[in-house]
Amino acid sequence: MGASGRREEVEAVTRSYEIRTFGCQMNVHDSERLAGMLEDAGYAPVPEGDAPDLVVFNTCAVRENADNKLYGTLGHMRPLKTANPDMQVAVGGCLAQKDRGAIVERAPWVDVVFGTHNIGSLPTLLERARHNNEAQVEILESLETFPSTLPARRDSAYSGWVSISVGCNNTCTFCIVPSLRGKEKDRRPGDVLAEVQALVDEGVLEVTLLGQNVNSYGVEFGDRLAFGKLLRSAGQIDGLERIRFTSPHPKDFTDDVIAAMAETPAVCPQLHMPLQSGSDRLLKEMRRSYRTEKYLGILDKVRAAMPDAAITTDIIVGFPGETEEDFQGTLDVVRQARFASAFTFQYSKRPGTPAAVMDGQLPKQVVQERFDRLIAVQEENSLAGNREQVGREVEVLVASGEGRRDGETQRMSGRARDGRLVHFAAMPGVRAGDVVRTVVTYAAPHYLVADGALLSHRPTRAGDNTEAGLRPKTTGVSLGLPSFGTPAPLAPAGGCAIQ
Numbered sequence: 431m432g433a434s435g436r437r438e439e440v441e442a443v444t445r446s447y448e449i450r451t452f453g454c455q456m457n458v459h460d461s462e463r464l465a466g467m468l469e470d471a472g473y474a475p476v477p478e479g480d481a482p483d484l485v486v487f488n489t490c491a492v493r494e495n496a497d498n499k500l501y502g503t504l505g506h507m508r509p510l511k512t513a514n515p516d517m518q519v520a521v522g523g524c525l526a527q528k529d530r531g532a533i534v535e536r537a538p539w540v541d542v543v544f545g546t547h548n549i550g551s552l553p554t555l556l557e558r559a560r561h562n563n564e565a566q567v568e569i570l571e572s573l574e575t576f577p578s579t580l581p582a583r584r585d586s587a588y589s590g591w592v593s594i595s596v597g598c599n600n601t602c603t604f605c606i607v608p609s610l611r612g613k614e615k616d617r618r619p620g621d622v623l624a625e626v627q628a629l630v631d632e633g634v635l636e637v638t639l640l641g642q643n644v645n646s647y648g649v650e651f652g653d654r655l656a657f658g659k660l661l662r663s664a665g666q667i668d669g670l671e672r673i674r675f676t677s678p679h680p681k682d683f684t685d686d687v688i689a690a691m692a693e694t695p696a697v698c699p700q701l702h703m704p705l706q707s708g709s710d711r712l713l714k715e716m717r718r719s720y721r722t723e724k725y726l727g728i729l730d731k732v733r734a735a736m737p738d739a740a741i742t743t744d745i746i747v748g749f750p751g752e753t754e755e756d757f758q759g760t761l762d763v764v765r766q767a768r769f770a771s772a773f774t775f776q777y778s779k780r781p782g783t784p785a786a787v788m789d790g791q792l793p794k795q796v797v798q799e800r801f802d803r804l805i806a807v808q809e810e811n812s813l814a815g816n817r818e819q820v821g822r823e824v825e826v827l828v829a830s831g832e833g834r835r836d837g838e839t840q841r842m843s844g845r846a847r848d849g850r851l852v853h854f855a856a857m858p859g860v861r862a863g864d865v866v867r868t869v870v871t872y873a874a875p876h877y878l879v880a881d882g883a884l885l886s887h888r889p890t891r892a893g894d895n896t897e898a899g900l901r902p903k904t905t906g907v908s909l910g911l912p913s914f915g916t917p918a919p920l921a922p923a924g925g926c927a928i929q
Contacts, residue, residue: 445483446476453490459591461488466581471553484518489525504537511539524610534565545569550580584902588863588892589636590629594622598642603717603784616650632902633891636672645678658690665694673697680720683728692735699736700849704744708763709756722763740770740848748777748797751790757800770815772808776801809875816873823869826852830862854880863892
């Protein structure tokens with residue numbers, strides 16, 4: 431066969447993919463792993479405006495409407511599958527772990543269902559579904575391989591997720607995550623640092639360390655101070671400018687971590703500390719093994735060590751049995767804590783959790799009314815905290831996609847070191863991934879504005895890569911260096927593996 435004929439044959443089997451991600455940062459990072467594996471298997475990202483040959487749904491099961499949202503979306507896929515029988519649909523993530531084969535029963539046009547413990551199986555399951563012409567459902571009960579041993583096509587050239595653990599050993603009564611993600615599994619510190627180093631070697635300026643409970647990191651290898659040590663070690667990597675992490679748990683948050691944050695210049699002055707409720711009675715019902723006095727004491731220590739730290743939180747409104755007195759306790763703590771922002775949730779039942787069968791499930795209208803009051807108090811906090819930033823100089827890592835109205839306002843956007851969103855006056859030559867310094871001129875509850883001239887603009891390698899449309903691809907824990915670009919197309923296999 432001539433060279434041109436060979437090229438046509440190779441191009442004919444290159445399939446395009448699209449990944450649609452729902453839920454938390456863990457899912458976002460898992461989707462990077464899925465993209466990396468698919469590209470290693472010969473798939474390519476679908477060009478904008480084209481129909482993909484494969485759609486992967488990486489699902490969440492935490493919110494009440496997650497099921498309806500997924501099945502409604504899958505319903506929209508049916509006519510596309512009918513029009514193109516060669517198209518494949520795969521469903522993974524937490525909802526897949528929960529619903530298993532029921533997904534194929536409700537949506538028989540789905541080709542593959544895989545769970546949270548075996549995301550590395552996706553390329554094989556897709557091939558098997560094609561070969562056997564029937565749906566493949568594979569759900570494991572425990573982790574097959576740590577996700578970070580898998581390749582990843584990163585979403586950003588300037589900021590990267592790095593998992594330090596997966597799973598959770600807590601038993602919060604409202605949470606379904608431990609049953610879907612399993613017990614905590616920790617990566618060795620050297621593996622974490624090697625991945626961080628590999629990202630930095632390709633120009634990444636910022637990493638976020640991920641875990642369901644980052645400050646219980648080390649439980650598996652018996653070092654209760656491991657997380658603080660990890661922060662300090664990561665801070666020694668030359669070229670790493672910003673370190674963030676999410677999420678800690680108040681019960682495990684120790685003074686050595688506060689010291690590591692304050693003493694490591696690369697660690698950002700930002701802390702996300704879930705509260706969930708300001709009622710000690712409800713915290714006990716939630717099986718949250720801390721009380722409000724301890725929680726507020728942690729915040730006091732953080733602010734003593736880092737006076738400018740921006741502290742954010744998670745709060746649930748309407749947990750079963752919540753009284754007006756309980757809710758007032760939450761409002762009191764929110765006022766005392768002065769959170770920079772808060773992720774607020776109306777309690778929703780998750781089947782299989784203890785809270786779902788508790789007495790005292792509250793009417794929707796009661797929960798909504800309390801939720802609205804909480805939002806009003808937190809908006810006051812956010813605005814007050816942001817107004818304190820007016821007139822201050824801030825360093826901004828320029829981002830893409832943060833400012834939805836940047837085109838209309840002729841601004842660009844990015845994050846300050848404390849995590850606050852900053853919209854600043856657009857200047858020629860500034861790209862996502864570059865670093866600018868500017869002065870805040872205006873504050874709103876959810877963002878800052880800096881409309882004056884930039885004090886400085888530092889072009890970066892990350893900005894070069896963003897401008898060129900390049901994103902790093904890490905090869906997994908064996909690492910070596912990440913690479914850029916689209917891999918060579920998958921060569922046709924012998925026999926009937928490629929139809």
